[in-house]
Amino acid sequence: MEKFLKHTGNALPLRRSNVDTDQIIPAVYLKRITKSGFEDGLFAAWRNDPAFELNQPQYKFATVLVAGPDFGTGSSREHAVWALQNYGFKVILSSRFADIFRGNSQKMGLLTVILPQADIEKIWQEIESKPDTQITVDLGAKTVAYAKTTLTFDIDDYTRWRLMEGLDDIGLTFTKLDQVSKFEEKRLSFKPKTLPIR
Amino acid sequence: MGKALAEKIWAEHVVAAAAGEPDLLYIDLHLIHEVTSPQAFDGLRLANRKVRRPDLTIATEDHNVPTLNVDKPIADPVSKLQVDTLRKNCAEFGVRLHSLGDVEQGIVHVVGPQLGITQPGMTIVCGDSHTSTHGAFGALAFGIGTSEVEHVLATQTLPLHPPKTMAINVDGTLQAGVTSKDIILAVIAKIGTGGGQGYTLEYRGSAIRALSMEARMTICNMSIEAGARAGLIAPDQTTFDYVKGKAHAPTDGDWDAALTYWKTLTTDADAKFDKEVNLNADELAPFVTWGTNPGQGLPLTASVPNPDDYSNAEDRGAVKRALEYMDLKPGTPLKSIKVDTVFLGSCTNGRIEDLRSAASVIKGKKIASSLRLLVVPGSARVRLQAEAEGLDKVFLDAGAEWRSAGCSMCLGMNPDQLKPGERAASTSNRNFEGRQGKGGRTHLVSPLVAAATALKGTLSSPADL
Numbered sequence: 089m090e091k092f093l094k095h096t097g098n099a100l101p102l103r104r105s106n107v108d109t110d111q112i113i114p115a116v117y118l119k120r121i122t123k124s125g126f127e128d129g130l131f132a133a134w135r136n137d138p139a140f141e142l143n144q145p146q147y148k149f150a151t152v153l154v155a156g157p158d159f160g161t162g163s164s165r166e167h168a169v170w171a172l173q174n175y176g177f178k179v180i181l182s183s184r185f186a187d188i189f190r191g192n193s194q195k196m197g198l199l200t201v202i203l204p205q206a207d208i209e210k211i212w213q214e215i216e217s218k219p220d221t222q223i224t225v226d227l228g229a230k231t232v233a234y235a236k237t238t239l240t241f242d243i244d245d246y247t248r249w250r251l252m253e254g255l256d257d258i259g260l261t262f263t264k265l266d267q268v269s270k271f272e273e274k275r276l277s278f279k280p281k282t283l284p285i286r
Numbered sequence: 287m288g289k290a291l292a293e294k295i296w297a298e299h300v301v302a303a304a305a306g307e308p309d310l311l312y313i314d315l316h317l318i319h320e321v322t323s324p325q326a327f328d329g330l331r332l333a334n335r336k337v338r339r340p341d342l343t344i345a346t347e348d349h350n351v352p353t354l355n356v357d358k359p360i361a362d363p364v365s366k367l368q369v370d371t372l373r374k375n376c377a378e379f380g381v382r383l384h385s386l387g388d389v390e391q392g393i394v395h396v397v398g399p400q401l402g403i404t405q406p407g408m409t410i411v412c413g414d415s416h417t418s419t420h421g422a423f424g425a426l427a428f429g430i431g432t433s434e435v436e437h438v439l440a441t442q443t444l445p446l447h448p449p450k451t452m453a454i455n456v457d458g459t460l461q462a463g464v465t466s467k468d469i470i471l472a473v474i475a476k477i478g479t480g481g482g483q484g485y486t487l488e489y490r491g492s493a494i495r496a497l498s499m500e501a502r503m504t505i506c507n508m509s510i511e512a513g514a515r516a517g518l519i520a521p522d523q524t525t526f527d528y529v530k531g532k533a534h535a536p537t538d539g540d541w542d543a544a545l546t547y548w549k550t551l552t553t554d555a556d557a558k559f560d561k562e563v564n565l566n567a568d569e570l571a572p573f574v575t576w577g578t579n580p581g582q583g584l585p586l587t588a589s590v591p592n593p594d595d596y597s598n599a600e601d602r603g604a605v606k607r608a609l610e611y612m613d614l615k616p617g618t619p620l621k622s623i624k625v626d627t628v629f630l631g632s633c634t635n636g637r638i639e640d641l642r643s644a645a646s647v648i649k650g651k652k653i654a655s656s657l658r659l660l661v662v663p664g665s666a667r668v669r670l671q672a673e674a675e676g677l678d679k680v681f682l683d684a685g686a687e688w689r690s691a692g693c694s695m696c697l698g699m700n701p702d703q704l705k706p707g708e709r710a711a712s713t714s715n716r717n718f719e720g721r722q723g724k725g726g727r728t729h730l731v732s733p734l735v736a737a738a739t740a741l742k743g744t745l746s747s748p749a750d751l
């Protein structure tokens with residue numbers, strides 16, 4: 089996973105709540121067996137509408153997505169994170185994220201930042217009136233800065249450390265495999281096994 | 287202070303814990319399917335890792351598979367490659383797989399309980415958000431992403447922060463024609479699609495205790511639609527009776543030991559939930575969604591809401607957008623809405639009891655000539671059972687299509703899709719824009735409402751016939 093320290097980029101306003109992962113990437117795009125090439129499926133249905141924000145030239149180079157509340161609800165498909173990353177997004181700002189989507193993002197190094205809805209509204213107004221506004225997200229300092237405003241956000245220290253170091257969880261868990269083996273020795277013997285087939 | 291059931295199960299699965307770090311949680315059962323696993327197996331190969339516990343892992347083909355001509359090669363080459371990839375991966379890593387055509391094939395959340403590998407007190411994960419279904423057995427079961435699928439394959443654990451707990455108390459008695467689907471749709475309408483974020487839901491109360499296992503699965507299945515990764519119900523005699531005798535259920539002395547343990551799996555009387563929500567089952571009616579998220583639902587007797595009735599500007603905008611997509615006008619009685627397709631199936635309502643209840647309404651009648659009724663059993667075994675009971679004949683005689691098992695039109699990944707502008711009454715779990723096919727419109731309903739709607743042509747309950 090790529091380290092995430094600080095990112096500066098243009099932002100895209102997505103004034104919609106409850107953007108579910110079926111909207112982020114419809115099911116018909118999930119048949120691929122790789123983690124790349126999903127950018128063409130990103131918001132596929134909405135992109136048919138020329139007025140959709142992603143189609144507007146002033147937001148063409150956006151790397152920060154500023155979304156309404158409850159972003160990423162529904163299906164657990166990590167393809168939603170891959171599609172956003174494949175397209176070029178590095179950070180998503182929202183007042184609320186669905187749990188599974190947020191977990192998937194944190195595994196892949198796509199930063200999800202929670203800000204109060206009032207702040208999201210102010211950022212929307214700023215980037216709608218001045219689309220070239222640059223937003224800087226500093227994970228070390230836990231700040232989001234744009235124009236003359238600097239906001240702070242919360243993220244648990246463990247996740248922050250892992251993202252800043254670019255560490256993948258599996259590698260970290262492999263250092264604890266002895267403990268896993270010990271746990272397995274004490275597991276209740278009647279718990280079911282899938283093999284052999286009965 | 288006592289513990290909630292979800293906290294007990296969590297505590298019993300913590301492998302390692304340290305201040306400021308997520309707990310490392312042991313996973314008792316990992317369910318796999320073709321769509322969210324190929325990249326995870328690739329990850330194992332790249333790192334030269336093995337599947338740590340193939341004996342706690344099981345795969346089935348469900349999301350992408352056709353429900354017609356299942357004895358022939360899959361026609362869509364991209365779908366075929368994905369299914370072939372699962373077969374290749376399972377063979378290479380020693381994972382048990384139930385392929386198309388196998389008697390145990392079916393939707394992963396129907397297959398687990400049916401094999402008896404879903405049992406109380408377990409931690410169960412799958413790269414599918416409806417894994418919450420297995421919570422009906424008093425298991426802690428939740429959906430995961432593909433990175434986590436790889437993590438579980440490699441280590442049989444997951445690093446996670448414990449969720450908070452929420453009690454959903456449903457007391458009273460359901461009236462005739464009101465089902466567990468209506469309970470969960472009412473819960474989601476009450477707490478919203480984000481209401482359960484960060485929580486494990488525990489469904490409690492006399493109305494829940496009175497439900498069959500399959501009805502309980504319908505409720506837990508849609509916990510994710512309320513934003514909760516997991517939802518569960520404490521096991522009781524109904525649970526034990528259901529598990530007993532299944533292929534992978536404990537036997538002999540193991541059964542006695544398991545039963546003794548399972549009986550401890552309750553929320554302590556002095557436990558305190560982080561949040562409680564109450565519903566009166568006596569007041570519930572058949573529910574239907576009118577919008578584009580599962581929280582946008584109302585009793586069938588209501589009318590399409592008016593955006594102007596919402597004080598919050600954001601809600602107003604969301605309702606307006608949903609009505610535009612759904613092509614509905616405020617004030618329209620829900621019962622006057624005409625549908626083109628009725629879908630009976632999915633991990634929410636594709637079990638034998640669901641097919642029986644729909645068949646009981648349809649028996650001896652014909653579906654409306656204006657629509658199609660697609661009946662898709664949740665598993666090959668459910669299909670066989672239904673055929674043994676003559677339910678296939680009831681549906682076919684009524685003019686319905688009788689299909690093979692899979693996720694089918696619930697997510698529109700296989701050829702079973704709505705056409706743009708088509709409207710469906712569906713027993714599935716999500717009414718998102720385009721969920722059942724690009725431009726398709728979905729109303730979520732119970733199997734009883736689905737059946738009545740198929741006969742009448744407009745959204746209806748059996749009482750309207």
